[in-house]
Amino acid sequence: MNTKKTGEAPGKIQVCVLPEDLSSVDEVLRSYVAANEGVFECTPPESAEGTWEIKQVLDEASSDMAFADFDNDGELEMLTISPFHGEKISIFKKTDAEKLTFTADLLDSDVGPANVLHYKNNGEDYILSANREIDEIALYKVEK
Numbered sequence: 001m002n003t004k005k006t007g008e009a010p011g012k013i014q015v016c017v018l019p020e021d022l023s024s025v026d027e028v029l030r031s032y033v034a035a036n037e038g039v040f041e042c043t044p045p046e047s048a049e050g051t052w053e054i055k056q057v058l059d060e061a062s063s064d065m066a067f068a069d070f071d072n073d074g075e076l077e078m079l080t081i082s083p084f085h086g087e088k089i090s091i092f093k094k095t096d097a098e099k100l101t102f103t104a105d106l107l108d109s110d111v112g113p114a115n116v117l118h119y120k121n122n123g124e125d126y127i128l129s130a131n132r133e134i135d136e137i138a139l140y141k142v143e144k
Helices: none
Strands: 031-035 038-043 053-058 064-068 077-082 088-096 101-108 113-121 124-131 136-141
Touching: 031 064, 031 077, 053 077, 064 113, 077 113, 088 113, 101 124, 101 136
Parallel strands: none
Antiparallel strands: 031 038, 038 053, 064 077, 077 088, 088 101, 113 124, 124 136
């Protein structure tokens, strides 16, 4: 079995009805899903009879995505791994609040990031990446 070969089949988004008492759950207004077909924003209906709104915010195969304010401008940027479990880590900055379009900065290539973590230390932003194609764990400092 080839464990590195994933994401060839179209995915599904499965949801469920939440319990009436959500006092222990933070309010969730939307969620995001990364897939071979791109990144999608999923917004739940206002009532149980309503329908989910699903819109594509990035037309690039991505296996993972995370949001953080990498440049300290008060807006969240989107970090993706692409193509699906691929070798490219990109950060997309929202350029138009209505259209949810993004611009990208390439951090690295040909490394095959499998898992990525953003964290802050002493006011500095860092990205930790498990780069499976080159058997490496890399630490990237985000320059502003």
